[in-house]
Structures are given as structure tokens and as C-alpha cells.
Amino acid sequence: TGIGLIYPDPINGACCGQIFSSKGYQPAFEIMVNKTINRLYEASKQGTLPIVLDVTSCTQTIRGCRPYLQDENQIKFDTLEFLDIIEFAADFMLPRLKITHPKNRIVLHPVCSAVKMDLVSKLQKIGNACAENCLIPASAGCCGMAGDRGFLVPELTTAATRLEASEVQSLSDNNGCYSTSKTCEMAMSEAVGKNYASILKLLDEVSQ
Numbered sequence: 001t002g003i004g005l006i007y008p009d010p011i012n013g014a015c016c017g018q019i020f021s022s023k024g025y026q027p028a029f030e031i032m033v034n035k036t037i038n039r040l041y042e043a044s045k046q047g048t049l050p051i052v053l054d055v056t057s058c059t060q061t062i063r064g065c066r067p068y069l070q071d072e073n074q075i076k077f078d079t080l081e082f083l084d085i086i087e088f089a090a091d092f093m094l095p096r097l098k099i100t101h102p103k104n105r106i107v108l109h110p111v112c113s114a115v116k117m118d119l120v121s122k123l124q125k126i127g128n129a130c131a132e133n134c135l136i137p138a139s140a141g142c143c144g145m146a147g148d149r150g151f152l153v154p155e156l157t158t159a160a161t162r163l164e165a166s167e168v169q170s171l172s173d174n175n176g177c178y179s180t181s182k183t184c185e186m187a188m189s190e191a192v193g194k195n196y197a198s199i200l201k202l203l204d205e206v207s208q
Contacts, residue, residue, distance in 0.1 A: 003096070006043055006049065007043070008042070008043040009043070010039075014035050015058070016032075016053075016058040016061040017032035017036065017061065018058065022146075022147045029068065030068045033069060034073050037062075037065070037073045037076055038076065041076040041077075041079070047076070047080050047081070050082075050083050050088075051081065051082050052083045052084075052085060054180075055085070055182060056085065056111050056181050057181050059084040059117070060113035060117055062082055063117075065077075084114075084117065084119060084180070085198075085199065086114060086122050086123050086126070087122060089126050089203060090122040090125050094126065097203060098207055099206050100206070100207060100208050102129075102130055102131050102206050103205070103206060104131065104132050105131060105133040105135065105171065105173050105174055105175055106133075106134055106174070106176045106177070107134075107135050107137065107168050107171070108124070108135070108178055109177070109178070109179040109184060109196060110179075111181045111184045123136070126199055127202075130206045135171070137168060138167065139163035139167050142160050143188055143191075144161060144187060145157055145186070147183070157190065161192075164191070165188075165191040168192045168194070169193070174194065176202065177195065178199045178201070179196050179197075179198070180198065180199055182198075184196075185197065
């Protein structure tokens with residue numbers, strides 16, 4: 001596609017911090033996001049390059065972390081542009097890709113953060129470009145993973161995904177299931193009995 005990528009160095013030991021904030025570990029969350037924003041500032045050449053996040057829940061957390069940053073990191077934060085993988089794929093990748101072998105029918109699961117950030121229409125745009133028929137289930141909702149809670153209480157994800165899973169399982173000619181968060185993909189894979197993968201994998205499968 002002619003798009004170059006730069007990874008933060010080091011990339012280990014930093015994340016969006018949601019794993020801490022969702023459990024109420026506020027000091028740990030603040031330490032983590034301050035570390036991450038500082039690294040992203042350096043990796044983006046002081047904000048001259050956009051920052052792409054490939055997990056949508058991380059995008060939402062990072063975009064909302066400014067109040068928890070130290071003063072110097074708030075200044076850095078204000079120079080940064082954060083793109084979710086949905087935005088990046090729809091606005092930057094699709095125009096550069098040649099879709100040579102679209103699928104017949106695919107299913108997309110919009111994660112909660114994609115709904116909250118109003119990205120579902122762009123997710124649909126990606127799906128429409130990659131398949132003759134792209135379904136976002138009418139019953140789609142929270143997968144119930146709740147960060148990592150679903151690992152500990154699998155009944156939570158079973159209950160949350162029951163309607164959506166039934167709707168997807170009713171499709172006999174489904175050529176693939178995709179989403180934008182690994183933990184959500186794991187929950188939906190378990191519920192539906194079919195593997196959910198990243199939309200990046202979808203784009204790779206249908207294009208040159």
C-alpha cells in the first residue's frame with residue numbers, strides 16, 4: 001500500500017492502561033498512560049506522524065486519558081493524532097488497495113468502543129468493500145468480555161452473546177467473521193463456534 005510503519009522503541013511495557021482503570025487501579029492507570037503518551041510522542045516524531053491503534057477499546061481509552069496526564073505530557077498529548085484501525089483502514093488503506101477477490105458474505109462485530117466513537121459506518125464501509133454481502137448483526141451488542149472478566153466468568157459472555165451468536169450461526173454461507181479487538185474476537189469465536197479475526201486479516205485476504 002506504500003504506507004510505512006514505525007513502532008515505539010521499546011514497545012514492551014506500555015499500553016493504554018485500561019486493564020488498570022477498569023478495575024479501579026487509578027494510580028497504576030495514570031503511571032501507565034503517562035509512560036505510553038511519552039513513548040508515542042517520541043515514536044511519532046513529536047506529533048508529526050499519526051498514531052494508529054489496532055485495538056478499538058485502546059483507542060477510546062487513549063483518546064480520553066488527557067485529564068490523567070502530567071502537565072508536560074498533556075502538552076505532548078495535544079500534538080498527537082490518534083487513528084483507530086477502523087478509521088485508518090477505511091480512509092487510508094482502502095483507497096490504496098485493489099480488492100481482487102471479495103468474499104461472498106462476511107460478518108462484522110462492532111465492539112462497544114466502536115459504537116461509542118461512532119465508527120460503525122466506517123466499519124460497514126470496509127465490509128462492503130470486501131464482500132458482496134456484509135452483515136453487522138441487528139442483535140450485535142457487548143460481547144460480555146468486559147476487559148478480562150469473561151475469562152474468569154465465562155457465563156457472562158455466554159449470556160451477552162446469545163442473540164448475536166444465534167443470528168450469525170443461522171447463516172449457512174458465511175465466509176468469515178471479523179472485528180477490531182482481540183478479546184472481543186475471542187469471546188465471539190467461543191460463542192459462535194467460528195473464528196473471529198482482525199479486519200486487517202480480512203483486507204489481506206481479499207486484496208493484492
